[in-house]
Amino acid sequence: MxxxxxxxxxxxxxxxxxxxxxxxxxxxxxxxxxxxxxxxxxxxxxxxxxxxxxxxxxxxxxxxxxxxxxxxxxxxxxxxxxxxxxxxxxxxxxxxxxxxxxxxxxVTEQDLIDYIQLHEQELKGLDLLPMLRNANQHHH
CATH class of the missing domain: 1.10.472.10 (Cyclin-like)
Structure with missing residues (x-):
């Protein structure tokens, strides 16, 4: 770095x-x-x-x-x-x-989901999974 x-x-x-x-x-x-x-x-x-x-x-x-x-x-x-x-x-x-x-x-909920999924590796230290799960439940 x-x-x-x-x-x-x-x-x-x-x-x-x-x-x-x-x-x-x-x-x-x-x-x-x-x-x-x-x-x-x-x-x-x-x-x-x-x-x-x-x-x-x-x-x-x-x-x-x-x-x-x-x-x-x-x-x-x-x-x-x-x-x-x-x-x-x-x-x-x-x-x-x-x-x-x-x-x-x-920034829509879908924008967030797309970004988090695309950058999953870089964001893995953040506790975003609960948010993603909640968002995904609303879409199914």
Whole structure:
């Protein structure tokens, strides 16, 4: 694992834990990142911290999508980055991210099931199986 990848992994684990995010929010954020990758061209270049910004924005959007009351969430995300990103930074990231996705935040139950099944190996550490079983029972 490259140093930058380890830093990103550690950063995300820290945000995930400190914000007390749900595993489902993590999966929804990964779906958003996948959608973003389809929008961005191979020529797209960012700053060294772009992956951090993308994942932070994806987690923020996923959390707001799943919970109707997102008030104060941007401030929370800013505080749990230990001052690395300000509230203004978080707001700008969120606007850019939503713009790139053209505000396409809807993730259906079927989207979740498809994503989890497709990425079963990568997600095996998460406790998503009960959720999948429940979702599958509704479809049969």
């Amino acid at each position: 490259r140093f930058a990848d380890k830093l990103l992994t550690d950063f995300l684990r820290e945000i995930y834990t400190r914000a007390a995010l749900t595993e489902i929010a993590l999966v929804v954020s990964l779906i958003y990142v996948e959608r973003l990758k389809k929008v961005l061209t191979n020529m797209a270049r960012g700053e060294p911290d772009t992956p951090f910004r993308i994942f932070l924005s994806a987690l923020l959007a996923a959390t707001k999508f799943l919970h109707e009351d997102g008030s104060g969430l941007n401030r929370t995300f800013a505080s749990i980055t230990n001052g690395y990103y300000t509230l203004a930074d978080i707001n700008t990231m969120e606007r850019s991210f939503l713009g790139l996705l053209q505000f396409g935040l809807l």
